[in-house]
Amino acid sequence: MKIKLRDIAHARSGDKGDAANVGVIAYDEKGYEIIKKYLTVERVKKHFEGICFGEVERFELPNIKALNFLLHNTLGGGGTISLKHDAQGKTLGAAMLRMELEIDE
Amino acid sequence: MKEKIRIASGQGFWGDLIDAPYWQVTEGDVDYLVMDYLAEVTMSILQKQKNKNPNHGYARDIPPLMERILPVCKEKGIKIITNGGGVNPEACADETLKVAEKLGIKNLKVAVVVGDNIKDRIDEIIASGCELNNMETGESILKVKDKLLSANVYFGAFPIVEALQGGADVVITGRTTDTGLTLAPMIYEFGWGKEDYDLLSAGTIAGHILECGAQSTGGNLLADWESVPNMAKIGFPIAEAFPNGDVIITKHESLGGRVDIDTISEQLVYEIGDPREYITPDCVADFTSIKLEKVGKDRVKVYNVKGKKETPFYKVSCAYESGYSAVGSLTYSWPDALKKAKAADKILRERLNNLGLKFEEIRTEFVGYDSCHGPLSKQLDEDDINEVEMRVAVRSDDYESVRRFGREIAPLILTGPPSVTGFASGAPKPKEVVAYWPALIPKELVEPKVKFLEL
Numbered sequence: 401m402k403i404k405l406r407d408i409a410h411a412r413s414g415d416k417g418d419a420a421n422v423g424v425i426a427y428d429e430k431g432y433e434i435i436k437k438y439l440t441v442e443r444v445k446k447h448f449e450g451i452c453f454g455e456v457e458r459f460e461l462p463n464i465k466a467l468n469f470l471l472h473n474t475l476g477g478g479g480t481i482s483l484k485h486d487a488q489g490k491t492l493g494a495a496m497l498r499m500e501l502e503i504d505e
Numbered sequence: 506m507k508e509k510i511r512i513a514s515g516q517g518f519w520g521d522l523i524d525a526p527y528w529q530v531t532e533g534d535v536d537y538l539v540m541d542y543l544a545e546v547t548m549s550i551l552q553k554q555k556n557k558n559p560n561h562g563y564a565r566d567i568p569p570l571m572e573r574i575l576p577v578c579k580e581k582g583i584k585i586i587t588n589g590g591g592v593n594p595e596a597c598a599d600e601t602l603k604v605a606e607k608l609g610i611k612n613l614k615v616a617v618v619v620g621d622n623i624k625d626r627i628d629e630i631i632a633s634g635c636e637l638n639n640m641e642t643g644e645s646i647l648k649v650k651d652k653l654l655s656a657n658v659y660f661g662a663f664p665i666v667e668a669l670q671g672g673a674d675v676v677i678t679g680r681t682t683d684t685g686l687t688l689a690p691m692i693y694e695f696g697w698g699k700e701d702y703d704l705l706s707a708g709t710i711a712g713h714i715l716e717c718g719a720q721s722t723g724g725n726l727l728a729d730w731e732s733v734p735n736m737a738k739i740g741f742p743i744a745e746a747f748p749n750g751d752v753i754i755t756k757h758e759s760l761g762g763r764v765d766i767d768t769i770s771e772q773l774v775y776e777i778g779d780p781r782e783y784i785t786p787d788c789v790a791d792f793t794s795i796k797l798e799k800v801g802k803d804r805v806k807v808y809n810v811k812g813k814k815e816t817p818f819y820k821v822s823c824a825y826e827s828g829y830s831a832v833g834s835l836t837y838s839w840p841d842a843l844k845k846a847k848a849a850d851k852i853l854r855e856r857l858n859n860l861g862l863k864f865e866e867i868r869t870e871f872v873g874y875d876s877c878h879g880p881l882s883k884q885l886d887e888d889d890i891n892e893v894e895m896r897v898a899v900r901s902d903d904y905e906s907v908r909r910f911g912r913e914i915a916p917l918i919l920t921g922p923p924s925v926t927g928f929a930s931g932a933p934k935p936k937e938v939v940a941y942w943p944a945l946i947p948k949e950l951v952e953p954k955v956k957f958l959e960l
Contacts, residue, residue: 410728410767414776417641417943423774425767427728450880461780461793464770468780476868480546480939481827483868483898491877493727498881 403501409435411493416470418478419454420489422496425466432465438501444469447499451492469496507536510694512687512711512744516540517718519547519564519589525718525741526570530577533757535743538578539686541716542566542589548680549824549939551591552624552655562593563677568600571675572608575601579610579674586665586686590677592622592655595956598677602960613960616668618678620953623821623946624656630950637821637944649942652825658946659820661786662708663699664953665689671957680822682785684712687744695748706790706812707750709783714754714772714807715742721754721772722762728771735761751808753800764803786820786948789813818945827940828865828902833914834872836927838892843885845922846871846895852921853897856913862906870896894927900938907935 405424408431413422424439426432445456454473461468475489476482486492513535515526519542530538542564555562567589578585590597598615605613623630627650630637637646637656646653657680666689668676676689688708691697697704714721721742723733733739740760745753756764773792777783780792794811837845850869857867872894875882899910911933918925 410726410771412725412727412771412775416776416778417941421774421776421778423771423777425728425770425774447881451878459778459780461774463793463795464766464773464797466770466774468774468777470778476866478941480824480941481900483830483832483866483900485870485872485876485896490725495878495881497727498878 401503401505403503405499405501406497409497411496413489413491413493413496415475415479415488418475419470419472420474420492422469422471422492423466424469424496425464429465432462434501434503435467436460438503439467447496451495506696506748507694509745509747510537510690511535512537512539512690512715512746514539514715514718514741514743516542517716517720518542518544519566521718523566527573528757528760529741530574530581530583532759535583537690538574538583538585539715540587540589541683541686542587543591543680545822545941546824546939548592548657548822549654551593555592560596563591563597564589567597568604571601571604575605575610576608579613584669584674584676584690586676586689588678588681588686590617590679592657592679594619594677594679598958601675601677602958605960610960613675614673615675615677615958616671616673617956617958618660618664618668618676618681618953619956620951621658621660621679621681622656623658623951624653627653627656630946633950635946635950637823637946640943640945646823646942646944649825652827654824654826654939656821656823658951659786659822660953661685662689662692663787664955666692667955669693671955673957683716684709684785685787687712687715688787691746702788702812702814703810704750705788707752707810708746709785709788709790709812710792710795710807710810711744711746711752713783714769715744717772717775718742719762720775721768722756722764723768724762726768726771728767733763737761750810751806753804753806755804758803764805766797766799766805769797769805769807784816786815788815817948819948819951821944821946823942823944824939825942827938828900829904829907829935830898830900830938831907831911831933831935832896832898833911833933834894834896834927835914835917835925836892836894837922838924839890841887842890842893843871843874844887845924846893849895849917849921849925850897853913853917857910860909862909863903864899864901864906866900868898872896904935911935
């Protein structure tokens with residue numbers, strides 16, 4: 401079945417040099433199990449095609465039901481050099497929540 | 506030893522809500538007010554101001570703020586800690602004392618933390634074998650040395666602790682980590698040691714929760730943002746800290762906003778990298794050890810924090826000149842708003858090309874259509890698009906190219922696609938670009954110094 405990521409999680413994003421960080425936080429344990437299984441590096445990299453031009457790193461924070469992603473080469477050179485309207489990647493958390501996941505069950 | 510202390514966050518960045526620090530000290534009881542003013546580029550802006558006037562170079566919001574809060578803080582015994590001293594903390598302290606004198610305040614002790622500014626020591630540091638290599642590219646600072654605007658070491662909590670031990674009522678620093686501002690009073694009040702890594706990490710994480718102001722009390726909240734009460738008078742976070750490292754994050758009851766697991770979790774993941782290795786000058790905190798528990802209305806307990814020994818390096822933030830940039834925009838309306846905006850962009854680029862101007866980058870975005878989410882944005886039929894803002898940004902080492910670009914926006918109104926507006930503010934002016942150079946420096950090469958000034 402297909403679910404919307406925004407129904408099971410919230411997010412916040414920001415900048416780390418030319419990389420954007422996107423933290424995704426599940427609303428409950430069941431949601432965390434889903435994002436842990438389905439929100440893979442490959443899935444996130446594909447989602448941000450045309451936005452993220454580098455590697456994607458993923459970290460788990462099971463204690464707060466969250467995953468943290470670093471999207472490298474994403475902010476047009478980083479904070480002060482970047483010509484992007486969203487130079488600090490502030491809206492990329494919301495962009496992540498556009499994702500739909502095909503899950504078992 | 507106090508059984509607990511209350512540390513209030515007053516600013517999340519230079520430019521944050523002006524009234525927030527005043528509310529923090531008047532709407533309830535707190536022991537400390539901590540204010541973060543410095544982002545990565547702020548130091549270079551301040552350095553430029555100091556170059557023009559040796560009495561400038563600090564957050565100029567501070568003297569008028571002191572005028573409002575010093576009488577309250579002095580009366581209630583609230584200590585103020587801020588990194589708003591920028592590249593001239595001494596001048597900031599002088600101004601603070603002048604304000605106090607004007608207000609008739611007696612017995613005020615202001616401490617200044619200096620030693621973070623290494624701009625004039627670069628040659629000596631390079632000679633000692635540290636080339637301040639860029640943490641991202643590995644290149645030596647020699648590449649940008651001639652264009653360097655500022656170079657500052659991030660100090661941690663311990664210089665501030667020294668200031669508090671010396672009896673300071675107000676502590677003004679240069680480049681101190683945001684987290685160190687909050688951690689310092691805990692170390693001072695509870696007698697934590699340099700090797701109490703778990704406790705230092707607990708205080709560091711409290712600092713991370715406080716450092717962006719209302720971002721942990723309902724501001725910029727993606728989870729159910731519409732339900733956050735009274736955002737107009739949002740309460741900034743307060744950390745109630747205990748000697749065992751437990752911290753309860755809360756806010757003044759009379760103010761708006763909210764503190765719950767969602768608001769704290771979003772701030773915890775904000776701008777972090779590897780959560781097991783949150784590196785500061787004081788310790789390496791492990792964000793995967795944190796436990797959160799809602800212990801009352803607008804009260805979240807943060808506990809069980811673990812951490813490790815600090816690294817042998819300080820982080821250095823350098824800024825250097827990197828050409829010029831400008832942003833021009835025009836708004837196109839229905840019908841065919843996007844088609845018109847795209848056509849205008851094409852015409853503009855053709856003209857820039859015909860003029861032989863040189864740019865490192867030209868970026869066009871369509872605000873109101875896809876400037877935030879790019880290819881992830883929903884594709885709309887032209888008929889559903891009411892209006893689009895064409896936003897064109899350029900960057901170049903050549904000032905004249907950037908200036909001329911600014912001159913090419915307005916002509917599009919009479920020489921391009923129709924139903925266009927939005928040029929009331931005139932031709933965009935070239936802005937100096939300041940680029941950021943992050944590096945590491947062995948701790949033994951720099952030494953923080955604390956000075957005291959008294960009234």
